Amino acid sequence: MNDIHRVAVLGGGAAGFFAALSAKTHHPGATVILFEKTSKVLAKVKVSGGGRCNVTNATTEISDLCKAYPRGGKQLRNSFYRFDTNDTRDWFESRGVALKSEADGRVFPVSNDSQSIIDCLLDEAKKLGVQIEFHSAVQSMRLQQDRWLLDFSTKETFESFDVVIVATGGSPKLSGFDWLEALGHLIVPPVPSLFTFNMPDEAITSLTGFVVENAQVKIQGSRIETSGPLLITHWGMSGPAILKASAFGARELSERDYQFKIQVNWVSERNTELLFQRLEQCAAQHPQKMIANQKAFDLPARLWHYLIDKCGISADKKWIDLSKKKGRQLAELLANDLYSVSGKTTFKEEFVTCGGVALSSINLKTMSSKSCRGLYFAGEVLDIDGITGGFNFQAAWTTAFIAGQLA
Numbered sequence: 001m002n003d004i005h006r007v008a009v010l011g012g013g014a015a016g017f018f019a020a021l022s023a024k025t026h027h028p029g030a031t032v033i034l035f036e037k038t039s040k041v042l043a044k045v046k047v048s049g050g051g052r053c054n055v056t057n058a059t060t061e062i063s064d065l066c067k068a069y070p071r072g073g074k075q076l077r078n079s080f081y082r083f084d085t086n087d088t089r090d091w092f093e094s095r096g097v098a099l100k101s102e103a104d105g106r107v108f109p110v111s112n113d114s115q116s117i118i119d120c121l122l123d124e125a126k127k128l129g130v131q132i133e134f135h136s137a138v139q140s141m142r143l144q145q146d147r148w149l150l151d152f153s154t155k156e157t158f159e160s161f162d163v164v165i166v167a168t169g170g171s172p173k174l175s176g177f178d179w180l181e182a183l184g185h186l187i188v189p190p191v192p193s194l195f196t197f198n199m200p201d202e203a204i205t206s207l208t209g210f211v212v213e214n215a216q217v218k219i220q221g222s223r224i225e226t227s228g229p230l231l232i233t234h235w236g237m238s239g240p241a242i243l244k245a246s247a248f249g250a251r252e253l254s255e256r257d258y259q260f261k262i263q264v265n266w267v268s269e270r271n272t273e274l275l276f277q278r279l280e281q282c283a284a285q286h287p288q289k290m291i292a293n294q295k296a297f298d299l300p301a302r303l304w305h306y307l308i309d310k311c312g313i314s315a316d317k318k319w320i321d322l323s324k325k326k327g328r329q330l331a332e333l334l335a336n337d338l339y340s341v342s343g344k345t346t347f348k349e350e351f352v353t354c355g356g357v358a359l360s361s362i363n364l365k366t367m368s369s370k371s372c373r374g375l376y377f378a379g380e381v382l383d384i385d386g387i388t389g390g391f392n393f394q395a396a397w398t399t400a401f402i403a404g405q406l407a
Contacts, residue, residue, distance in 0.1 A: 013380025022404025
């Protein structure tokens with residue numbers, strides 16, 4: 001038996017890379033080899049945040065941080081106390097990557113270039129002596145005499161390791177978890193999370209590109225309600241309010257085959273009587289002005305025109321001529337505008353899944369398997385996923401740090 005501690009890390013994404021760095025940092029005498037099935041590492045890091053890499057979130061309160069995870073938040077509470085958003089920022093900044101927080105809490109490199117994060121991780125791997133092998137997909141693995149034997153399609157013989165850290169990411173197909181299930185782990189069937197809503201039959205798509213900064217979204221027939229910026233696209237709706245709704249409703253919306261209705265509150269006020277009073281005030285202040293030209297609320301002009309048209313109010317009608325009936329209808333529309341969703345759109349490069357290895361199969365204090373000695377997990381391969389805003393990367397850094405430390 002080789003007396004040098006050997007660690008295999010499967011997956012060259014954010015979690016796999018950070019787990020390899022953590023393992024080598026905490027166990028400098030170990031041989032740490034990262035295996036990536038493709039020709040490049042950190043592919044999702046490269047494209048995340050529009051190529052800027054939303055590396056974490058500015059949230060520092062652990063209780064608030066946990067609320068950003070539709071699945072896994074409560075279970076990660078103790079883990080975040082060991083490696084949280086401040087630790088992430090300190091880790092990168094101590095290695096020369098300046099970071100900045102934006103108004104919505106997202107944290108990016110000051111360079112606005114994800115390559116800054118990638119270069120930092122690659123430099124650290126080189127400095128520590130982490131070995132990286134490309135085109136190395138695991139075909140099978142088995143435990144034999146307290147050592148893991150890994151079978152790679154590109155190698156003629158099995159490779160032997162004391163410890164294996166699995167960071168192979170989420171998979172849109174259940175078959176991607178077959179080998180982990182065979183090792184005794186419960187697998188929660190994966191479904192997409194963080195997707196946009198398709199609305200092929202809704203006229204609002206003609207307003208593509210418009211953003212409402214603080215809309216409220218409710219999925220009809222559920223308890224899911226979110227708020228935040230809402231973006232109108234040529235296929236439907238996107239933006240943080242929609243993405244959050246898709247994350248919290250990931251499994252339920254999958255069961256509905258992505259056919260459902262949403263209510264949009266455009267003005268962040270639920271009380272339609274107050275909205276009606278606001279409309280009456282506008283009418284009193286600007287009686288001779290056309291409703292189309294004198295907005296009663298701070299909305300994009302074309303959206304305001306769309307809404308009054310949807311309410312059946314002609315563009316040339318003056319405020320003094322707006323009937324109480326139409327005013328109440330417009331107030332109701334502003335607070336509860338209804339849209340039919342038929343399908344979703346996901347971005348393959350930034351694909352996020354709900355599902356994976358069930359947390360009941362994992363010892364979350366160590367990120368180790370409950371059924372297999374020497375097997376650890378990190379990142380999206382676990383049934384953990386967060387809303388948009390850097391939370392998925394934070395879960396990757398946290399679980400990877402712990403797995404590497406305690407492997």
